[in-house]
Every structure is written in structure tokens, then in C-alpha cells.
Amino acid sequence: MSEQQKIVFIGAGNMAEALVKGLCNAGVPSHSIATTDPRAERLEYFKTTYGVGASSDNAEAATGADTIVLAVKPQHISEVLASLRGVAPDALYVSIAAGIPTARIEKELSGRPRVVRVMPNTPALVGAGVSALCAGAHATTADLERAESLLRAVGATVRVTESQMDAVTAVSGSGPAYVFRVMEAMEQAGVELGLSSEVTRELVLQTFLGASKLAVESGRAPQLLREQVTSKGGTTEAALKVLNERDLVGVFSEALSAAARRARELANGA
Numbered sequence: 001m002s003e004q005q006k007i008v009f010i011g012a013g014n015m016a017e018a019l020v021k022g023l024c025n026a027g028v029p030s031h032s033i034a035t036t037d038p039r040a041e042r043l044e045y046f047k048t049t050y051g052v053g054a055s056s057d058n059a060e061a062a063t064g065a066d067t068i069v070l071a072v073k074p075q076h077i078s079e080v081l082a083s084l085r086g087v088a089p090d091a092l093y094v095s096i097a098a099g100i101p102t103a104r105i106e107k108e109l110s111g112r113p114r115v116v117r118v119m120p121n122t123p124a125l126v127g128a129g130v131s132a133l134c135a136g137a138h139a140t141t142a143d144l145e146r147a148e149s150l151l152r153a154v155g156a157t158v159r160v161t162e163s164q165m166d167a168v169t170a171v172s173g174s175g176p177a178y179v180f181r182v183m184e185a186m187e188q189a190g191v192e193l194g195l196s197s198e199v200t201r202e203l204v205l206q207t208f209l210g211a212s213k214l215a216v217e218s219g220r221a222p223q224l225l226r227e228q229v230t231s232k233g234g235t236t237e238a239a240l241k242v243l244n245e246r247d248l249v250g251v252f253s254e255a256l257s258a259a260a261r262r263a264r265e266l267a268n269g270a
């Protein structure tokens with residue numbers, strides 16, 4: 001992010017904190033960042049922890065902003081957009097509100113606001129998130145780049161079309177929970193094999209961390225990495241045979257379809 005940019009976070013919650021922390025760590029000066037929230041103690045926390053501006057007045061904080069990050073829960077988006085209508089017509093709006101289409105944000109802000117919609121995920125809290133971005137009707141390529149540089153403070157970014165956002169929600173938005181579920185299952189299985197729960201947890205956590213690091217850093221496809229550790233007649237092959245017989249791929253396909261369907265329903269207010 002350029003140093004002169006004024007970035008305002010509407011909603012000083014968990015995701016806003018992850019982003020503010022990431023931006024400060026990346027060297028963005030704290031005086032160019034401001035947050036808003038209805039809760040005084042949250043504002044005080046942001047002020048003392050990160051040295052950023054803090055206000056309970058959305059319109060006042062957003063005046064003169066270059067980038068306005070909409071970081072409230074979807075159920076609060078309409079009141080937030082109403083509070084911002086006409087306030088900063090030239091700002092770029094970056095919305096992380098799950099399931100809220102850019103067209104709705106554009107309509108409720110009125111005019112021709114430049115909107116970029118983002119689906120981040122919770123590993124952003126430790127700087128290891130992945131965010132998918134798409135542009136609204138009036139956002140430019142430069143706007144997408146600006147939003148990307150903001151989100152890169154908390155992890156990787158990819159670009160998608162807005163119609164792909166439900167699939168993104170199913171893969172990476174809800175994805176960390178699937179990983180945690182598999183971790184739980186492996187923990188339970190390890191204990192059943194006679195290991196202590198402490199030892200099993202350490203083995204499981206480091207195995208996930210190490211396997212992810214290996215996949216990312218080697219640039220090799222997971223299939224190739226799996227084949228490399230699966231020797232004929234060996235232990236890994238025995239385990240994978242069970243997973244395949246229980247149709248692991250089919251289970252994930254059904255699970256992700258259910259998540260994408262639910263994301264569509266939620267976007268339609270169900």
C-alpha cells in the first residue's frame with residue numbers, strides 16, 4: 001500500500017484486526033489507518049495496540065478516505081452502507097462481508113462506487129490467509145491491484161469472477177474447518193493406537209504444517225507428493241486404500257457442494 005493512502009475500516013472486529021496488524025507489520029504508517037466500531041472498548045484497544053485512529057462515527061471517519069474496508073457482519077451491512085451514502089464517492093470500497101454481492105453494495109451506496117469484494121479466511125489472523133477477490137461493475141484493474149496489495153498483508157490472493165464466490169466460500173472460506181475436522185479425526189485415531197493425546201496432537205499439527213509447507217515451497221502437485229511417499233505394499237498405501245474405498249473424494253465433493261449451496265442461500269437471504 002502506498003504510504004499516503006488513508007484506509008478506514010468500518011467494523012473493528014477480528015478480520016479488521018488481522019488486516020490492521022498485517023498492514024502495520026508491512027510498514028503502513030498507523031496514522032494513515034482508522035477504524036470505526038460501536039463499541040468504545042474495541043476502539044480503545046485498536047488505538048492503544050496499533051496506534052490507529054478510532055471513531056464511532058462511520059461518516060466522519062470515512063470522509064477523505066482513499067480505501068474503505070467494509071468489515072462488518074453481513075447483517076449489519078445495510079446500516080453501514082446507509083451511514084456511508086454520499087460520504088466518500090471517490091473511495092475504493094473493499095468488502096469482506098461474506099455473501100454480500102457487489103451489486104447490492106453499489107445500489108445501497110448509490111452513484112457509481114468502485115467496489116471490490118473479497119472472501120478471506122481465518123488463517124489471515126496469523127498472516128497465512130488466502131483471499132479471493134472480484135471486481136464490481138465500476139472497479140478498475142488498478143482498484144483490484146490496490147485491494148490485492150491490502151489483502152497481501154495477511155496472506156496470498158487470487159482473482160475470481162463474482163459467480164465463483166460461492167465456490168470460493170466452500171473451498172477456502174469454510175476450508176480451515178475441514179482441516180481442523182481431519183486433524184481431530186487423526187488425533188482420535190492416534191490415541192486409539194496407544195499414543196498420548198499430547199503427543200498425537202503435536203504429531204498431527206506438525207504433519208499438517210510440514211505437508212502444507214512442503215507442497216507450497218516445492219511447487220509440486222499434491223498428487224505427485226502423495227505418490228512420492230506411497231511405496232508399493234507399504235504403510236501409506238494401506239491407509240490410502242481405506243480412504244479411497246470409503247470414497248474420500250466423493251465425501252469432499254458432497255461436503256463442498258453443500259457449503260456452496262448454503263452460501264447461495266445465505267446470499268439470497270435464506
Ligand SMILES: NC(=O)c1ccc[n+]([C@@H]2O[C@H](COP(=O)([O-])OP(=O)(O)OC[C@H]3O[C@@H](n4cnc5c(N)ncnc54)[C@H](OP(=O)(O)O)[C@@H]3O)[C@@H](O)[C@H]2O)c1
Pocket residue numbers: 010011012013014015016036037038039042058071072073074076079080096097098119120121122173
Ligand atoms: N472471521 C472469518 O473467518 C471471516 C472469513 C471470511 C469473511 N469474514 C467476514 O468478515 C466480516 C467481519 O468478520 P469478523 O469475524 O471480523 O466479525 P466481527 O468480529 O463481529 O467484527 C465486526 C465488527 O463490526 C462492528 N459493527 C457492527 N455494526 C457496525 C456499524 N454499524 N458500524 C461500524 N461497525 C459495526 C461489530 O460491533 P458489534 O460486535 O458491537 O456488533 C464488530 O465489532 C464478516 O462479514 C464476515 O462474514 C469473516
